[in-house]
Amino acid sequence: MISYFPKYVEAFWLTVRIGWLxxxxxxxxxxxSAFTIYFRIPVLSRITGAYVEIFRNTPLLVQLxxxxxxxxxxxxxxxxxxxxxVGMGLLGGSYMAEAFRSSxxxxxxxxxxxxxxxxxxxxxxxxxxxxxEAWILSIPAVVANVIFLLKETSVFSAISLMDLMFTAKDxxxxxxxxxxxxxxxxxxxxxxxxxxxxxxSILEKRARYKMFGE
Amino acid sequence: MGFEVxxxxxxxxxxxxxxxxxxKISLLSVCISLILGTVLGSLMNDRHPLIKGVLRGxxxxxxxxxxxxLLFLAYFGTTRVLGINISAQTASILVFSxxxxxxxxxxxxxxxxxxxxxQYESSMALGFxxxxxxxxxxxxxxxxxxxxxxxxxITRMIKTTSLIMMIGIVEVLKVGQQIIEANRKSDPNAAxxxxxxxxxxxxxxxxxxxxxxxxxxxxxxx
Numbered sequence: 001m002i003s004y005f006p007k008y009v010e011a012f013w014l015t016v017r018i019g020w021l022x023x024x025x026x027x028x029x030x031x032x033s034a035f036t037i038y039f040r041i042p043v044l045s046r047i048t049g050a051y052v053e054i055f056r057n058t059p060l061l062v063q064l065x066x067x068x069x070x071x072x073x074x075x076x077x078x079x080x081x082x083x084x085x086v087g088m089g090l091l092g093g094s095y096m097a098e099a100f101r102s103s104x105x106x107x108x109x110x111x112x113x114x115x116x117x118x119x120x121x122x123x124x125x126x127x128x129x130x131x132x133e134a135w136i137l138s139i140p141a142v143v144a145n146v147i148f149l150l151k152e153t154s155v156f157s158a159i160s161l162m163d164l165m166f167t168a169k170d171x172x173x174x175x176x177x178x179x180x181x182x183x184x185x186x187x188x189x190x191x192x193x194x195x196x197x198x199x200x201s202i203l204e205k206r207a208r209y210k211m212f213g214e
Numbered sequence: 215m216g217f218e219v220x221x222x223x224x225x226x227x228x229x230x231x232x233x234x235x236x237x238k239i240s241l242l243s244v245c246i247s248l249i250l251g252t253v254l255g256s257l258m259n260d261r262h263p264l265i266k267g268v269l270r271g272x273x274x275x276x277x278x279x280x281x282x283x284l285l286f287l288a289y290f291g292t293t294r295v296l297g298i299n300i301s302a303q304t305a306s307i308l309v310f311s312x313x314x315x316x317x318x319x320x321x322x323x324x325x326x327x328x329x330x331x332x333q334y335e336s337s338m339a340l341g342f343x344x345x346x347x348x349x350x351x352x353x354x355x356x357x358x359x360x361x362x363x364x365x366x367x368i369t370r371m372i373k374t375t376s377l378i379m380m381i382g383i384v385e386v387l388k389v390g391q392q393i394i395e396a397n398r399k400s401d402p403n404a405a406x407x408x409x410x411x412x413x414x415x416x417x418x419x420x421x422x423x424x425x426x427x428x429x430x431x432x433x434x435x436x
Contacts, residue, residue, distance in 0.1 A: 053421065054417060056424070057369065057373075057416070057417050057420035057421045057424055058373065058413055058416045058417050058420065059373040059374065059375075059376035059377075059416060061376040061377060061379070061387065062376055062387065062409070062412055062413050062416050063413070065387060065390075065409045065412070066409040066410060066412075066413050069394075069405040069409055070405050070406040070408075070409035070410060071406070072405075073216060073402075073403040073405050073406035074406060147277065147278075151278075151279075151280040151281070152280070153280075154280035154281075154282040154283060155282060155377070157380075158379075158380065165280075165282060165283070165286075168286065169286075172290060178290050178291065178293075178294040179291070179294050179295055182286060182287055182290060182291050182294075185283060185286070186279070186283065186287070189278065189279060189280060189283055190278065193278045194278060197274075197277065197278060
């Protein structure tokens with residue numbers, strides 16, 4: 001079992017790297033999409049709206065297969081790692097967009113009107129009043145999405161990225177040490193996700209204080 | 215572009231058949247999860263420390279473990295450790311129900327905790343038993359909040375079922391792979407057409423369901 005350890009550590013870092021890069025990309029994409037939808041920017045909001053619907057309603061595995069095996073047939077070839085990051089970013093972007101959009105929508109109109117009555121321009125009202133409130137409101141959904149996305153990284157083994165899942169499958173196939181391989185798999189996922197889950201709970205609690213406390 | 219392959223032989227029918235396998239497994243697990251989840255969710259606010267602890271642990275496991283890992287544990291792990299040999303279909307139904315039940319019970323718990331305590335107190339004052347309170351007072355109030363959320367859970371479960379190909383069930387992606395392999399020579403671009411079709415098929419199944427959920431949510435909000 002000890003001899004497998006380095007293999008798992010390597011796979012662990014790959015999973016973490018792709019996961020967090022994908023999550024970063026998805027937050028950026030999510031913010032951009034949510035803004036275009038919120039401000040009803042003419043053509044763009046249609047496009048991002050369709051994007052969100054399409055990616056929210058299809059499984060990551062199918063998206064990855066399409067990106068990794070389908071797209072190269074059009075003459076655009078990408079490495080498995082790029083494909084994983086892009087796939088995760090696209091999937092996550094649609095979830096994040098939904099989270100940001102709904103929290104922007106949940107801010108009562110009164111806030112904007114009051115801010116304008118106080119003499120703020122609509123630009124100031126958005127960046128000083130609405131955005132900070134919506135940001136805090138969206139934290140629980142964002143935390144849930146981050147955990148969801150980190151879990152989804154397990155799918156990457158399907159496009160032959162050497163992630164934790166792939167390593168476990170490989171070891172089972174090579175040595176038939178099913179029990180050990182699966183045990184290590186569970187342990188490494190626990191190491192990866194428990195800190196995130198705990199940090200998420202703390203963040204949510206602080207967000208709640210910000211909203212209702214003081 | 216590789217779409218011609220679909221019209222060869224009965225390829226399209228085979229793809230749809232594969233989708234059918236995935237849907238059958240997800241719908242079976244959905245039914246189990248909705249029922250078990252409702253029961254567990256109502257227990258979730260129980261004050262007994264043992265029940266509370268066990269349920270918390272269960273939720274935490276499901277929250278942290280990827281469904282694919284659970285699938286591997288159920289399919290490969292049980293055979294090795296317990297010596298039971300379950301079929302891939304049984305394993306996937308077990309895992310998806312295990313996961314769905316946790317999600318559903320969390321939804322029920324959330325809806326229940328939104329009911330103000332005065333409702334319970336009033337019905338107690340009127341002489342209702344605990345069971346009667348649940349059936350006549352509480353459930354009618356949470357059903358409207360629950361239905362859109364559970365429909366949403368159904369689409370998530372359908373999407374997650376795509377993972378079953380990883381433990382060797384022949385569902386729509388696997389059928390797609392087989393078609394691509396079989397036509398490698400005659401249609402080198404089949405991968406694009408086939409995977410695009412699979413993508414659209416999943417979208418065609420999930421999109422109406424999420425629309426329905428969104429519609430009901432809006433309608434009942436007022």
